[in-house]
Amino acid sequence: MKKNLIYLLVFIVLLVVAGWLLTRNNREGTLGLEGNERYAFAIKDTGDVDKIIIKDKTPSEIILKRDDHHWTVNGSGRAREDAIEILLETLYRMEMRNFIPERMQPTVIKRMAVRGKEVQIYKNGKLAKTFYVGTEAHDEMATYMLIKGSDQPFAVHIPGFNGFLSTRFFTQEHLWRSRTIVSARPGIIRSIEMTYPDSSSQSFELNVFSPDSVYIKSLQSGEVMRNRDRVKTNLFLNSFRNLTYEGLIIPSDPIYSRKDSLLASNPVFRLKLTDIDGKVTTLSGYRIKGPEESLNPELEPQQFDPDRLHGFINDDKMVLLQYFGLNPILKPKDYFLK
Incomplete structure (x- = not known):
């Protein structure tokens, strides 16, 4: 009787462990991101943002860094204030517009891997968020984006703005520099x-x-x-x-x-x-x-x-x-x- 009870307890423990492992494996694709974390693209405290890195596949890289009251481009020279303001406003206001149908997701991710841009946001000297900017949606009113740590892209827009957002994350150094x-x-x-x-x-x-x-x-x-x-x-x-x-x-x-x-x-x-x-x-x-x-x-x-x-x-x-x-x-x- 005791042996049967022990076997039963061991079986239950194994079931619990197996269930935990299964759940863990299912979450590995999102590295712990679940619920609205998968589409929490907005940066609401942009006042704490002190560095932004944008990379594309050419490869080109732009490092925008805030020093005192000004932003610099790639470590030297001031950045255009209007371009920085637009970028920070975009980070603050952008949000998920809609889910992407499952059948479309592989194509969106493939295009993102070829033509996408990686954006790293630093707050108070520490990396706060990394996301990927892809191509525009079919209606050109949203942009496909994916947060690092998630395997699910979303269509992202700014409410009230008619257009896509990918052009705001550009990597041409001369376009960022102050005029x-x-x-x-x-x-x-x-x-x-x-x-x-x-x-x-x-x-x-x-x-x-x-x-x-x-x-x-x-x-x-x-x-x-x-x-x-x-x-x-x-x-x-x-x-x-x-x-x-x-x-x-x-x-x-x-x-x-x-x-x-x-x-x-x-x-x-x-x-x-x-x-x-x-x-x-x-x-x-x-x-x-x-x-x-x-x-x-x-x-x-x-x-x-x-x-x-x-x-x-x-x-x-x-x-x-x-x-x-x-x-x-x-x-x-x-x-x-x-």
């Missing part, structure tokens, strides 16, 4: 030199000795301007708080091959700004040939692009400039006359 040419408030500017090769009489140098002591002189004659308009001068100086370019021109762009020939030609303008620490920033702009058969408002042939210029920052970085953004600083000497 700031110079960021200088009036109090840190020592001098500004504006040269117009085609109009040398309007070239000038502005020197700041104090807020109430600003002198403008002609670069052609060396004569100091006597009747300076203080309001216009202040507006001009404040235009350098956030001077930006439209886009970076990289070696794969066709125009990049003309970099040296452009630098050897006369620019439309050349700016030289020196701050109180002696740091010098230069910017030069060059006309872009207009499209064939383009006409100006008077219906006359238009030789040059009326909206954009090619430019060089410190005679090195080649960029695309907009007249609209440059108008506040492209002022002739006579602009400052009272």
Whole structure:
């Protein structure tokens, strides 16, 4: 009788152990993720996020890291604030829209393995979450994503946003970098030199000795301007708080091959700004040939692009400039006359 009881107890224990092992094996595919953990994509405390790593299959990798009040790209140079804000907002708002039919899951995972991106989110220096971003859903209103540790992808979207999210997780370094040419408030500017090769009489140098002591002189004659308009001068100086370019021109762009020939030609303008620490920033702009058969408002042939210029920052970085953004600083000497 005792032996039968012992056998029964052993059998029950074995059943319990077998059941536990079966449950454990079933969970191995999700590494402990169950319930809504499988689709908890959102990062609600984005204020604690201090590093984001995005990798694709090319392979390319972007490391965005927060230092003090700014984000950097791959360890050097500031990141675009607008792009960081969009990414953090995406992490905060994105959520599971719907389950993916079981028959579709292998295809979604296969495409994710070929074209997907891995995103690692760090909070307070520690890895908090890793997920994979795949292709867009068929209706292009959601993106397939999968959290590391799960074997089930989901369609993820931002409620109220019509579109997919994969384009927000890009890995092109130049697109992440800040487009700031110079960021200088009036109090840190020592001098500004504006040269117009085609109009040398309007070239000038502005020197700041104090807020109430600003002198403008002609670069052609060396004569100091006597009747300076203080309001216009202040507006001009404040235009350098956030001077930006439209886009970076990289070696794969066709125009990049003309970099040296452009630098050897006369620019439309050349700016030289020196701050109180002696740091010098230069910017030069060059006309872009207009499209064939383009006409100006008077219906006359238009030789040059009326909206954009090619430019060089410190005679090195080649960029695309907009007249609209440059108008506040492209002022002739006579602009400052009272």
